[in-house]
Amino acid sequence: MTRRYVYIISALLAGISLATFIYKWQVLGFPVTRDQQQPVWTIETSIRFEAGPGSIKVNLQIPTLTPGFRTLREFNVSKGYGFSLNYVSGGREAQWAVRRTGGRQTLYYRRVVYEDPASEQIDTTPPFPPPPVINEPLRTAVEVIVADVRDRSADTASFTTELLRRFNDPSPGSNIELLLADANTSARFVETATIVLAAARIPARLIRGVILQDQQRRVDLTPWLEVHDGDRWRYFNPNTGAEELPDRYLIWWRGNQPLVRVEGGSNVEVNFAVQKNFLDSMSIAERRAQVEGSLLVDFSLFSLPIQTQAVYSVLLMIPIGALIMVVMRNIIGIDAFGTFMPVLIALSFRETRLLWGIVLFTLLVTLGLSIRFLLERLRLLLVPRLGAVLIVVVILMLVISVVSHKLGLETGLSVALFPMVIIVMTIERMSVVWEERGAGDAIRAGLGSLLVAAVAYLAMGMDWLEHLIFAFPELLLFVLAVVLLLGRYTGYRLTELRRFRPIVGD
Amino acid sequence: MISIIAGKHLAAAGVLGLNRRNVDFIMRLNPRRLYPRVDDKLITKQLALDAGMAVPELYGVISHQADVRRLSEITGERESFVIKPARGSGGDGIVVITGRSHRKRRSYRLASGMLISESELMHHISNIVSGQYSLSGSPDSTLIEYCVKFDPMFAEVSYQGVPDIRVIVYRGYPIMAMVRLPTRSSDGKANLHRGAVGAGIDISSGETLTGVLGDDVVEDHPDTGALIAGLYIPHWDFILQSAARGLEVTGLGYLGVDIVIDRDRGPLILEMNARPGLNIQIANCSGLSSRLNRVDEIFDPKADAARRAEVCRQEFPAQRQTALPLDMEH
Numbered sequence: 014m015t016r017r018y019v020y021i022i023s024a025l026l027a028g029i030s031l032a033t034f035i036y037k038w039q040v041l042g043f044p045v046t047r048d049q050q051q052p053v054w055t056i057e058t059s060i061r062f063e064a065g066p067g068s069i070k071v072n073l074q075i076p077t078l079t080p081g082f083r084t085l086r087e088f089n090v091s092k093g094y095g096f097s098l099n100y101v102s103g104g105r106e107a108q109w110a111v112r113r114t115g116g117r118q119t120l121y122y123r124r125v126v127y128e129d130p131a132s133e134q135i136d137t138t139p140p141f142p143p144p145p146v147i148n149e150p151l152r153t154a155v156e157v158i159v160a161d162v163r164d165r166s167a168d169t170a171s172f173t174t175e176l177l178r179r180f181n182d183p184s185p186g187s188n189i190e191l192l193l194a195d196a197n198t199s200a201r202f203v204e205t206a207t208i209v210l211a212a213a214r215i216p217a218r219l220i221r222g223v224i225l226q227d228q229q230r231r232v233d234l235t236p237w238l239e240v241h242d243g244d245r246w247r248y249f250n251p252n253t254g255a256e257e258l259p260d261r262y263l264i265w266w267r268g269n270q271p272l273v274r275v276e277g278g279s280n281v282e283v284n285f286a287v288q289k290n291f292l293d294s295m296s297i298a299e300r301r302a303q304v305e306g307s308l309l310v311d312f313s314l315f316s317l318p319i320q321t322q323a324v325y326s327v328l329l330m331i332p333i334g335a336l337i338m339v340v341m342r343n344i345i346g347i348d349a350f351g352t353f354m355p356v357l358i359a360l361s362f363r364e365t366r367l368l369w370g371i372v373l374f375t376l377l378v379t380l381g382l383s384i385r386f387l388l389e390r391l392r393l394l395l396v397p398r399l400g401a402v403l404i405v406v407v408i409l410m411l412v413i414s415v416v417s418h419k420l421g422l423e424t425g426l427s428v429a430l431f432p433m434v435i436i437v438m439t440i441e442r443m444s445v446v447w448e449e450r451g452a453g454d455a456i457r458a459g460l461g462s463l464l465v466a467a468v469a470y471l472a473m474g475m476d477w478l479e480h481l482i483f484a485f486p487e488l489l490l491f492v493l494a495v496v497l498l499l500g501r502y503t504g505y506r507l508t509e510l511r512r513f514r515p516i517v518g519d
Numbered sequence: 520m521i522s523i524i525a526g527k528h529l530a531a532a533g534v535l536g537l538n539r540r541n542v543d544f545i546m547r548l549n550p551r552r553l554y555p556r557v558d559d560k561l562i563t564k565q566l567a568l569d570a571g572m573a574v575p576e577l578y579g580v581i582s583h584q585a586d587v588r589r590l591s592e593i594t595g596e597r598e599s600f601v602i603k604p605a606r607g608s609g610g611d612g613i614v615v616i617t618g619r620s621h622r623k624r625r626s627y628r629l630a631s632g633m634l635i636s637e638s639e640l641m642h643h644i645s646n647i648v649s650g651q652y653s654l655s656g657s658p659d660s661t662l663i664e665y666c667v668k669f670d671p672m673f674a675e676v677s678y679q680g681v682p683d684i685r686v687i688v689y690r691g692y693p694i695m696a697m698v699r700l701p702t703r704s705s706d707g708k709a710n711l712h713r714g715a716v717g718a719g720i721d722i723s724s725g726e727t728l729t730g731v732l733g734d735d736v737v738e739d740h741p742d743t744g745a746l747i748a749g750l751y752i753p754h755w756d757f758i759l760q761s762a763a764r765g766l767e768v769t770g771l772g773y774l775g776v777d778i779v780i781d782r783d784r785g786p787l788i789l790e791m792n793a794r795p796g797l798n799i800q801i802a803n804c805s806g807l808s809s810r811l812n813r814v815d816e817i818f819d820p821k822a823d824a825a826r827r828a829e830v831c832r833q834e835f836p837a838q839r840q841t842a843l844p845l846d847m848e849h
Contacts, residue, residue, distance in 0.1 A: 343538055392642040394584070395649030445651065449611045450713055451704075503539035510525040513536075515736045515801050517528045 019501050023494040030490035042129075042298045043484050046477055050291040053085060053127045054225045056263065057286045060120045062278035069277040070110045073122055074266035077104035080133055082126040082263055085297060090121035104266050118278065126263060127297055139241055142211040154188035159213045169215055169242040170256060176209060177238070177254030200236040203251045204269055207238070216241040218267045220248075225261040225287050232285040234265065234272070314483060322483075327360065329482045330473040332492045334359055337469040339499050346506030349462040350442045354435050358462070359469035361431045367470055371463060373413065377431065378459065380409050381440040382447075389444070403437045533806030535797060540773075544811070548690070548772025549793050556769045557791040560662055561605045563769075567788045570768045572761060574788050575601070575665040575779075582660040587644050590663075591625075591637065599666035602644060604652040606659050610710035612652030614643060615666060615680070630679045630707035667789075668782040670753060675745035676700050676716075680707030681779055684720070684758060684786075687795055687807065688774045690818055691766035692827050693759045694810040694835060696720040697802040698727060698752065703742045711798050716740060718747045719803030721837035725755030728837055731801040754786050759828035765791055767824065803837070810835055 037043040060071060075087070075098075089096050094109040107122050147155055162179065166172040179189055180202070192209070196202040203219045210217035221234045237258070238249040248258045266272065275281045314325055334356035341347045341355075349355050362370035384405045388398055410429055417423070439462070447455035472478070482488055505513075529536070535544075556562050567574045578600060579593030594600055598619060604612040614635075618628040625637040644661045646652070653659040669681040676682070680701030687695045697717045701707045704714035711717050716737060719728035730737045730747040739746050752758065762776040768791075775795025778786050800806055813834060822830065 346537070392638070392645075395646055395651050445611070454712070501542055503536070503542045505526050505529055505534075505536040506538060509534075509536050509797075510529065512734050513529055513532075513534045513797075513800060514525075515731070515734065516534055516804055516806060517525075517532050 016501055019497055023497045026490045026494035026497070030487045030494065033487040034485045034491075037298075037485060037487075044293075044298065045481060045484075050293060051127055051297055053125055053290050053292045053297070054261075054263075055123055055125050055288045055290065056223055056225070057288070058122045059284045059286070060118075060122075060273055060275070061280075061282040061284075062118055062275050063280045064114045064116060064118050065277050065279055067277050068110070068112045069114060069118070069275070070108065071120060071276075071278070072274040073107045073109075073120075074270060074272050075105050075107050075122060076124065076263065076265050077267075079126065079264050081128060081130060081258070081261075083129045083132050085125040085127055085292075087122070087124040090123070094120065102268070104268070127292070128261065138243070139216040141214045142216050144214070145208050145211045147208070147212070151192060154191050155209055155212045157188050158192070158209055163213065169240060170247060172213065172215065173206075173210065173217075173238070173240045173247075173249050174254040174256065176206060177249060177251060180206060181252060181254065199251065203236045203238050206251065210240060219269060220264050220267045221272070222262050222264040223285055223287065224259050225263055225289070227287075227289045229285075229287045232287055234285065235259065235262065237262070237264075239267065314486060326479055326483045327363070329486060329489065330479055331356060331360070332489050333478065333482070334469040334473050336492050336496055337472050338465060339496055341465045341468065343499055343502055344504075344506060346508035347461045347465060348458045349465045350439050350458055351435070351462070354439055355462050355465035356469050357432045357435050358466040359473055362466065362470040363474065367467060370470070371467065374431065374436075374463065374466075376413065377406065377409060377436055378440060378443065381406050381436065382444055384409075385440050385444045389448075399437060399441060402440055403433065406433050406437055406440070529806075530808075533809035534800055535807040535811070537797060539808075540797060541794075544689070544773040545794055549774075550770075553770045554793055557771065557774070557793045558608075559605050560603065560607075560790050561660060563788075563791055564662075566768050570764060572764065572768070572788050573784060573786065575667055575781075578663045578665070580605075580660050580662055581644055581648060582658075584645060584648055587641050587648065590641055590644060593663050601662075601664050601666045602640070602647075603662050603664070604647040604659050605662055607647070607652040609712060610708050612643075612647050613708065614640070615707060616640075617666065632679075667779045667787065670780045670782050672750065672753060673700070673780075675743055676718075676740045676747055676750065678702050678705075678707065678740070678742040680705070680709060683709045683777050683779045683789055684752065685717075685795065685799060686759070686762035686765075686776045686778065687799060688762050688765045688776055689811055689814050690772050691763055691822075691824065692814045692818075693722065693762045693776075693831050694814060695799055695803055695805070695807060696722060696759075696762075697799045698750075700730070700740060700747070702732075702740070711796065716747065717798055717802035718750075719799070719805070719837070720752060722759070722834075723832045723836040725752040725758075726750065726837075727752070728803060731798060734798075734801060736801070736804070753780060756828065756832075758786050759831065760824050761786060761788060763824035763827045763831075769793075805837070 038045055058073060058075075060073060062071075071094075076084070077100075089107060089109070091109050093114060094111045097108045097110075099106050099108055109120050145155075158176070158179070162172055162175045166175045179185055180193065182189070185193070192205055193202065196205045200219060200221065207217040207219055218239045220237045220239045222237065223232050224235055236251065238251045239246050240249060241247070247256055249256050250259075273281060273283050314322060335353065338349075338353060338356055341349070358370075358374060365373055381402060385398075385402055388401055393401065410431065410433065414429060439459075443455050443459055446458060556566060561577075561580065564574050564577060578595075578597070579589070581587055581589065581593070594616075599615075599617045602614045602616070607613065615630040616627045616635075617630050620626040620628060620634050626634050627637070627640060629635055647659055647661045650656045650658045667681045669677065673682045677700045682698050682700045684696060684698050686693045697719050699709040699711060700716040700718060701709050702714050702716055706713065709715050711731075714732070716730040716732050718730040720726065721728060727748055727750040730740075732741060737747070758778050758780075761778060765774045765776040766772065771791075771793055773793075773795075775792035777789040777791065779789050780786050797807070817830060817834065819826075819830075
């Protein structure tokens with residue numbers, strides 16, 4: 014009965030732990046290893062113009078929906094301008110305004126984005142576009158093209174592809190030549206295509222975006238065609254008709270509006286520059302979770318002050334030490350002094366490193382033990398004797414630190430980090446065992462403690478594990494589940510296999 | 520892989536491991552609130568006396584530092600006595616005084632023959648009272664009691680000490696027993712982990728089997744060289760019944776009962792243990808699991824101690840081979 018409860022509780026704990034872990038890992042993108050770096054791109058738009066007399070208002074189209082990318086942050090650099098972000102029909106606009114200024118002006122808008130394939134364009138379904146008002150003779154040309162293309166296509170996508178194929182045909186028909194006579198830029202070219210699509214009652218938009226590369230000082234905007242098939246927006250290469258998006262294509266804005274409108278200024282120049290950096294995945298994940306308002310991150314350890322974080326990154330490893338202790342005791346069956354003494358010793362090994370830790374610990378316990386045997390002759394009461402050993406241990410630590418410092422062995426200084434009370438209790442236990450059960454038992458248990466401490470140290474010192482537990486503290490529930498299960502482990506301990514061998518008789 | 524095979528062999532031989540003992544027997548059958556009845560030897564002694572069982576006579580108790588000097592007042596003119604912590608474990612802190620020095624006043628002779636001054640003895644008692652030997656380190660009492668004189672039949676197989684008989688009692692059924700023989704290295708104490716020899720006992724007859732020293736099987740006593748097997752424990756029927764009554768006395772379903780045989784007073788209940796060790800299996804060359812299972816099958820809630828002891832004598836005769844037959848191919 015109890016066993017079943019333990020199974021149920023362990024399963025629940027493990028389930029909660031793993032579900033949270035997978036959510037944070039897969040959905041929020043928390044990195045499972047430290048130093049996972051993710052590229053981030055900074056796109057800087059600079060607007061230069063001559064300020065005219067009177068007030069100035071600058072409107073810049075900025076990204077709204079960016080499939081394949083998420084925004085880390087955005088900011089503007091401008092001196093003396095009022096700045097606001099507004100939603101307009103085509104997306105979003107940044108607006109700078111100033112009542113009076115003069116000379117050459119430069120305004121910057123920067124946006125930092127990172128790639129996220131999971132980011133999709135979630136947009137409302139647009140209404141069917143009204144039939145465009147087109148004058149003759151273009152109107153007839155459009156009607157003929159629409160009728161022709163409709164004959165040779167099955168749906169919105171194939172219609173678009175067929176249309177773009179004809180647009181790009183080296184020897185297009187006279188209707189298309191007429192239509193494209195004005196399309197001297199590629200943006201105009203795409204815009205013309207949207208007019209034909211509108212005539213076929215297909216919602217379509219001209220989109221313009223930046224193809225992100227490592228480092229570019231001047232980036233040209235790439236126009237692309239976006240068509241709604243009644244279900245979602247689809248992207249078409251205006252030059253081939255293929256349905257695709259270029260790699261790392263950041264959609265800057267949609268529609269026919271100009272990128273920038275400057276009221277009260279002249280000689281406007283707009284330039285895009287791209288810079289690639291690497292950022293710790295952790296900060297990206299946190300930032301994203303903040304944007305999504307996830308409670309899991311509000312309560313994450315990363316919200317604590319840095320110093321407290323450092324403390325917790327150590328403390329969170331203690332459960333791992335406890336797990337090691339449980340395994341060493343109940344699965345392997347190693348004798349050690351004190352239940353969790355080896356774990357605390359392992360913690361202090363973090364500073365001294367393993368070899369020095371073992372040397373210093375052995376030195377301290379050996380010296381303490383000999384002092385303890387001397388004190389035994391004085392026949393002191395128990396608590397004063399423990400107090401005396403504690404004082405002696407502190408003095409020994411002091412001596413070891415000073416001597417090793419003089420000898421130039423800086424590791425000796427870290428002896429101060431040993432948990433002295435624990436060492437005193439170890440010395441006391443060890444001396445009692447020594448007297449009662451002989452040196453063999455005492456040394457065996459002492460070595461057992463050291464062995465467990467060393468294994469715990471190695472486990473607790475695993476960098477990836479420390480990061481994993483710190484980034485996903487919910488994994489501690491999994492450790493708890495394992496410990497609970499081990500609490501009902503009724504199999505033999507490894508050392509018992511040897512111990513009971515005479516019964517089996519081999 | 521090897522360990523899995525070895526584990527299978529152990530399981531096939533019915534060996535009980537520490538983990539399973541703790542989880543399936545101690546935690547299930549021994550409620551924690553009953554532990555003081557066996558962890559505090561003073562309470563155990565009183566319970567046994569109340570049940571009309573024989574125990575070593577208690578001379579006095581020292582519970583406070585201030586009382587330590589009452590030692591000589593308690594011991595009076597007695598030549599021998601035993602000092603033990605009420606809540607000690609595994610024989611820690613027990614001192615056996617077998618005599619007094621005739622030349623030096625105020626000094627006692629230990630079982631080993633060495634002398635110990637009264638002040639040293641008082642320091643030891645003071646340590647006990649401070650809690651040096653108690654499990655939790657909390658203040659403890661010191662018991663000063665009758666020193667058992669061992670039955671002459673054990674003279675050949677024990678070295679400077681009194682052998683005691685450990686019986687494992689499961690739900691009131693005495694299922695396995697061994698006699699623990701002091702050796703030179705155990706300092707006259709009957710604790711296996713100190714180096715005493717444990718010899719299994721045939722439950723049905725009370726005859727000793729081979730012994731175990733540490734984790735090894737031995738045929739004869741390491742100090743005296745006498746053959747360990749083949750001794751018949753006197754008062755065996757009474758010992759089994761007394762052990763079986765341990766259930767009623769303590770309420771614990773998985774129990775180790777320690778009994779000594781005094782030359783003059785016969786079997787005496789020495790102490791009881793809620794977490795009896797597993798080496799008894801090596802001493803008997805037999806696993807506990809099969810006997811535990813058998814008791815579950817034949818368990819009769821109405822049977823009294825005598826009946827239960829009788830059932831066990833029929834059920835658990837020793838198998839006269841040193842090893843169980845094992846098919847190595849499985």
